[in-house]
Amino acid sequence: MAGPGGDMQWCFSQVKGAIDDDVAEADIISTVEFNHTGELLATGDKGGRVVIFQQEIENKNQPQFRSEYNVYSTFQSHEPEFDYLKSLEIEEKINKIRWLPQKNAAQFLLSTNDKTIKLWKISERDKRPEGYNLKEEDGRYKDSNTITSLRVPVLIPMDLMVEASPRRVFANAHTYHINSISVNSDNETYLSADDLRINLWHLEITDRSFNIVDIKPANMEELTEVITAAEFHPHQCNTFVYSSSKGTIRLCDMRISALCDKHSKLFEEPEDPSNRSFFSEIISSISDVKFSHNGRYMMTRDYLSVKIWDLNMESRPVETYQVHEYLRSKLCSLYENDCIFDKFECCWNGNDSVVMTGSYNNFFRMFDRSQRRDVTLEASRENSKPMQVLKPRKVCAGGKRKKDEISVDSLDFNKKILHTAWHPQDNIIAVATTNNLYIFQDKVN
Amino acid sequence: MSATTAMEVNAEARRILAVSISKLYASRTQRGGLRLHRSLLLSMVMRSARDIYHSSRECEGPSDAQPTQEEPMDTSSSLEEQTGLPEPVQPEPQPALNSTELPPEEPDSAEEDSDSEITEDKENLSPRRQSRKRRGKVSAAPDFLPSKRARLEPGEERYAAPLGSCRAGAGESLTALSLNRVIPAF
Numbered sequence: 001m002a003g004p005g006g007d008m009q010w011c012f013s014q015v016k017g018a019i020d021d022d023v024a025e026a027d028i029i030s031t032v033e034f035n036h037t038g039e040l041l042a043t044g045d046k047g048g049r050v051v052i053f054q055q056e057i058e059n060k061n062q063p064q065f066r067s068e069y070n071v072y073s074t075f076q077s078h079e080p081e082f083d084y085l086k087s088l089e090i091e092e093k094i095n096k097i098r099w100l101p102q103k104n105a106a107q108f109l110l111s112t113n114d115k116t117i118k119l120w121k122i123s124e125r126d127k128r129p130e131g132y133n134l135k136e137e138d139g140r141y142k143d144s145n146t147i148t149s150l151r152v153p154v155l156i157p158m159d160l161m162v163e164a165s166p167r168r169v170f171a172n173a174h175t176y177h178i179n180s181i182s183v184n185s186d187n188e189t190y191l192s193a194d195d196l197r198i199n200l201w202h203l204e205i206t207d208r209s210f211n212i213v214d215i216k217p218a219n220m221e222e223l224t225e226v227i228t229a230a231e232f233h234p235h236q237c238n239t240f241v242y243s244s245s246k247g248t249i250r251l252c253d254m255r256i257s258a259l260c261d262k263h264s265k266l267f268e269e270p271e272d273p274s275n276r277s278f279f280s281e282i283i284s285s286i287s288d289v290k291f292s293h294n295g296r297y298m299m300t301r302d303y304l305s306v307k308i309w310d311l312n313m314e315s316r317p318v319e320t321y322q323v324h325e326y327l328r329s330k331l332c333s334l335y336e337n338d339c340i341f342d343k344f345e346c347c348w349n350g351n352d353s354v355v356m357t358g359s360y361n362n363f364f365r366m367f368d369r370s371q372r373r374d375v376t377l378e379a380s381r382e383n384s385k386p387m388q389v390l391k392p393r394k395v396c397a398g399g400k401r402k403k404d405e406i407s408v409d410s411l412d413f414n415k416k417i418l419h420t421a422w423h424p425q426d427n428i429i430a431v432a433t434t435n436n437l438y439i440f441q442d443k444v445n
Numbered sequence: 446m447s448a449t450t451a452m453e454v455n456a457e458a459r460r461i462l463a464v465s466i467s468k469l470y471a472s473r474t475q476r477g478g479l480r481l482h483r484s485l486l487l488s489m490v491m492r493s494a495r496d497i498y499h500s501s502r503e504c505e506g507p508s509d510a511q512p513t514q515e516e517p518m519d520t521s522s523s524l525e526e527q528t529g530l531p532e533p534v535q536p537e538p539q540p541a542l543n544s545t546e547l548p549p550e551e552p553d554s555a556e557e558d559s560d561s562e563i564t565e566d567k568e569n570l571s572p573r574r575q576s577r578k579r580r581g582k583v584s585a586a587p588d589f590l591p592s593k594r595a596r597l598e599p600g601e602e603r604y605a606a607p608l609g610s611c612r613a614g615a616g617e618s619l620t621a622l623s624l625n626r627v628i629p630a631f
Contacts, residue, residue: 278497
């Protein structure tokens, strides 16, 4: 059966992570991001670690091409810290990873926890020098009296070593918890956003940042909304957007003024009064905002839906997709078990024709914009035979449950897919369950 | 609109309030400190629940057999909020918020309402209540938090008449709690 993208069928490719059900909290995946070529796939976890997978592309010309991602580098990005002034522990959880476009042999990425952003350089070393003039092989310096001739060290091959080193640490600029980072298209600056402020940084300068958005009220008792996500436009280096907990998105132009408190555009859809409930505010809070690759649209994710906005139309989204509308009648229970606070992310495919987001029970959803089709797939160990085609899943909202359908009450709300990523060019997706990373690709016929 | 459904809405609102307060309480001890976004959303839910609670109590006011000192004041303050609020027709709290004129949707008016409520509270407070209000933070642990109540024998009714003043006190302390105070805790 054809799914989104025409005759595309999704197959299991790989799964990374521990198999056992007992999940260590430090292993919970908190962010997933492909780099700009898709060759590298980075994940961050609650323990502050970053794991980078690299695609093996030797067999690309083979008919049964399967791109395999293998571990390329693992490093501890952030450690737990303690703010002595406020008596608060600062979590080491990696909130976001963003890759820089590659400029030389090394790869660079930004990783952030709640308070500190770090620029990491990931470089390969496959040669080492041998035959020093003044040093022994073990590094000790020779007695100068024994040196009688001059020789130049020779570079000899060695096993590939991938080194990650922190090149910049951008600290002490955020009072509140950082929720987003976004690299500008100028490749020189990036923004970081917390609940109330957005700062603009230069990648080379760590001791200074410019505050470009500040929504902190003079009296905190008057606080009504917070910033939930922010992103730079993919092509216009002066434009960025930020979303709020009230379901609005503001587009700002940095050329207009130094402090972008006044938005250039405000994207807001009037609320449907018939859907009003205790929890309307919570479910309208936007958890993620992503520009399309072509820069003409942006996508927002709130608790129950995904919305596509045309940047030229502020009054309402051009498309709305219901992710799990059957949860609307369960909001009270979801409030009690805290699931209503889950922050789902969303992503575009390479040509902006399909969008994807996660749900519960390890389900994830894809919406084909051009063909007006959607599909629900599941990431599970049961469906992890090599190249096994994923069968579409269906949730029965009410009434008679058909065969192969799952009733809403049977959904496992502890199994949530919050983070998904789509390869920038190919139909390869990375889907993070609690502590496993699933890689799926479309079937090559 | 019967008193029973008003009571159910009341119970639901109170339950949501209790759940929210415990969440707020628990969030103070979690790693990474208080999350501003989460606390804001919690306070919004609590505000909605509080307003529903007051409006339902206004509905069951005539049939309420527990007049207390705070009762008239609660009624008058919730009357202010009730401008344009239709009476709930179903037990679930969700449809009760169908009114688009409901104050929690308008943060400014909600602020004014709570501010005016607080002002009224201050005027009518007994000295004992005033001392409790001075703490102003959630950690003041309002009395109706279930975990703080005395254990009941099996068969004992929690919401018996002697606890009525506590219940009204709960409404009282909810308004006095100043949900806005949650945020400046940062």
